[in-house]
Amino acid sequence: MNRLSKETSPYLLQHANNPVDWFAWGDEALQKAKTENKPILVSIGYSACHWCHVMERESFEHQNVADVMNEHFVCIKVDREERPDVDAVYMDALQAMGTRGGWPLNVFLLPDSKPFYGVTYLPPQNWVQLLKSVNNAFVNHYDELANSAEGFVENMVQPEANKYGLTSSESGYTIDALDQMYEKLSLNFDIKKGGMDRAPKFPMPSIYKFLLRYFDITQNPAALAQVELSLNRIALGGIYDHVVGGWARYSVDDEWFIPHFEKMLYDNAQLLGIFAEAYSLTQNSLYSDRVTKTISWLSNEMQSPDGGFYSALDADSEGIEGRFYIWKKAELQSLLGDDFEWFSKLYNISAQGNWEDGYNHLHLTNYVSETAKAAGIYSDSFDQKYKNALQKLAEARVHRIRPGLDDKILASWNGLLIKGLTTSYQALGDESIRDMAVNGGRFILEKMTENGKLWHSYKNGKTSITAFLEDYAAVIEAYLGLYQITFDPLWLTEAVRLSDYTISNFYDSSDGYFFFTDSEGEALIARKKELFDNVIPASNSMMAQNLYVLGKILDRQDYLDLSDQMLSKMNKILLADVQWVTNWAALYCQKTSPTAEIAIVGEDADELRKDFDRFFVPNKVVVGTKTSSQLPLLENRTKVNGKTAIYVCYDKTCQLPVTSVKDALEQLG
Structure with missing residues (x-):
């Protein structure tokens, strides 16, 4: 066994018996490369990655291939889910080289960690030939490689705001701009099969999130029709596990038929929330059924005894995909x-x-x-x-x-799941879902938080790796969701604590966005910012949303200003090609019309909240107390004639209190 046998990542452990002299990412490997003046091979993947397994079977398990790798390179294996910072840096480099990104990601570095070449999957004969060619170039053409590496690094360290021309917009937030975003996005709709007009087909939760909010504002029937078509096909097609619930990562065809069978926590976490919101709006029982069954699958197969949720199920078993x-x-x-x-x-x-x-x-x-x-x-x-x-x-x-289970527990993906559960509870009202969400929040608070800071990964009772922006953003969103279904101030306190830490340790005042890595974490050759929404929303768009919600609940103008500054700089991209920034667009929807501030006061606060939450009202924040509270939205709020009261407010100005959900909904219009 090689030194990966000492790691905890399931993906790294899968390579522990390779004859390749693998290192995990760290000082030992990087120093060895400098001492021996050897190029570095960084091979990045994840445990549920089918083609990662194929490349291992075809190349990394064979002694003749390993001999070439061991002789000429310092070989480093990276779990992209465990080290998304390393993955982001070298994926950016690969794309700068003109190569389409994907996994396995194999990048060749100079001894100082600067990248000069990269590829994804290669069959063994091509892989060995490439290894020999790279070694030859390193030995005989080092200056050319060094010049090339410098160019890639210059591109990587360029601030994202400069790279994408992000400047503040003074145009405000208008429905006309939303219509423009929708029309641009709709050009790529698959209006027959749902989703976008491409294969493979990925569920894209932030696209559906935007469309639901756009429909709420404009009542454009075509927007809702596209959401329903997409969700119906995702719910009925082969991408969904009809037997026990849960979704695979994507469909390899354009029919949502044959999936890439791996099941990822982050997909299921977000789809729970989208299907729950769609159910609140449409009352389509197909959507509630998929939410219920997927939660059951998560509880039965993906929850650890400690209470956290595992990361993924592999696509393969018995050597056969699916x-x-x-x-x-x-x-x-x-x-x-x-x-x-x-x-x-x-x-x-x-x-x-x-x-x-x-x-x-x-x-x-x-x-x-x-x-x-x-x-x-x-x-x-x-x-x-x-x-x-x-x-x-x-x-x-x-x-x-x-299938193989990736049993590491990630703060970011667990945060996404807790948020999905809180939305599911709001739509369905099942108390077991609320219990599951609260227990998930307590797991992160008790097991993955230390001195007010998060850890990224947890396994076998131990935490590891300094948390990234994605962890803070997802967990803050989860805590905000927990507060709004429990009215327990603990979750607001923790959300503020994490937000303030994030501003102190991740925020870059030079361009107004957050770095992906903590200032106290490991320094790589570039410190990246994540701005574009993909299958998982960008951590910056999630933080902008969090700061907006926190600002509304706590009357914190500093949070609101920061959120507004972040969003306004995205205006150019929102109008030019919204499909890559749809979570930003969902926040734009909230700022287009006033956000409802719902305050509930009295002994029946939880019961009225539960009744109110059944309805699709996406542009709102909800606060409540059975007695009294120092929260700005609850100050001087009292019961009415001894009955629990609901206050519907906009920009801290409230209408007359009412005592029924029906009357509150009428005030919302």
């Missing part, structure tokens, strides 16, 4: 017995299979009941029969070899 989730016709016949005939018609099961090697994957394009009616198999007892059939498949899957 093997845990796919079925042979004969196997289904044996399991389902008399129910097989109608089940096979529902899912088009065949001996040839609808995927590879005679395997069938469960996939629908329309509601279950509508598909059953069209197939002539619907009856009064169909819903129960369908539920029973899926239960049989779930029980059968228990005996299969499970």
Whole structure:
């Protein structure tokens, strides 16, 4: 076993038996490169990455390949989820080289850690040839490599505000600008299959978040129609696990049919919130069903005994991608017995299979009941029969070899999940969901917080790695969500503590954005800022949203000004190509019209809040107390005639208090 056997990351441990003399990222490896004047190979991936496993099997497990790597390079393995800072720096370098980013990411560095070349996956013969060519260039053309590396570093250290021309806008926030963003975004809609018009298809929660808020403001029916089309196909297609719930990372085709079978915590965390919001708006039972089943899957399979949530399930098992989730016709016949005939018609099961090697994957394009009616198999007892059939498949899957579990617990992804749970609780009102969210918050507070600071990763009872901006942003958002479903001031206190620490240790006053890394953390060759929303929103857009919500709840003008400064500088990009900044656009929606400040005072505050939260009112903050509170929005607020009162306010100006949710909603218009 190599030295990775001493690590805790599941991805690094997967490489502990490689004949490659791997180092983890750290001073030992970097100093060795300088001492021996060797180039560095940094190979970055993650435990659920299919092509990372393929490259390991084809190259890193073979002695002849390892011999070349060990002779000429200092080889470093990095878990991108454990060290997103290292990944961000060298992914930026790869893209500056003109190569499309992805994982596995293999970057070659000079002994001083400056990058000069990079690739993603390569088959073994090409990989060995590249290793020899890079070594030859290092030995015989060092000056050229050094000049090239300097150019890449200059690009990497250029401030993002300068690189993207970010300047403050004085135009304010208008519906006309929102319409312009929507029209630009809609040019790339897939109006037949949902999502964006490309393959592979990724669920993009921040796009749907923006569209829901845009619809709330404009009532544009096309915006809601695109959300519903997308969510229906994501809920019914093969990207969703029909047996026990949860979503795979993406669909390799444009039909949402065959997924890349890995299940990531961050996808499921965000989709919970989106489906819950969509349910609040539409009352579509498909959405509530997907939320309920996915929470059940998370609780049963992804929650640690300590209370935190694991990071991912692998795509592969038994050496086959998706093997845990796919079925042979004969196997289904044996399991389902008399129910097989109608089940096979529902899912088009065949001996040839609808995927590879005679395997069938469960996939629908329309509601279950509508598909059953069209197939002539619907009856009064169909819903129960369908539920029973899926239960049989779930029980059968228990005996299969499970996909690998990435059991590290990340503060950032757990924060995203807690926020998804708080939104789900607001929509569904199930107290077990609130308990799950609160327990998740307490886990982070008790296990991953030390002296008012967060740790990034937790495993086997130990924390590691100084937290990144993504951790603070996601956890602050989670705490704000927890406060608004519990009215427990603890969560506000902690959100403020973390926000103030973030401003002190991450904020760059020169351009008004936050660095990704803590000023007290490890210094890399570049200190990056994350501005663009992807499958996970940019940590800066999340912080801008957090500061806005905190500013509204606490009447903190400094927070509100900082949020406004961050958003206003994004105006040019918002209008030019909004699809890469849709979480920023969702915040823009909130600033286009006044944010409702809902204050609830009295013994029944929690019950009224619960009733109020069932409705889709995205542009609001909610505060409450059973007795009294020093919060600005609750000062001098009292019950009305002995009854719990609801105050609907805008910009600290309140309408007359009411004692029913119906009346409060009427005041909201």
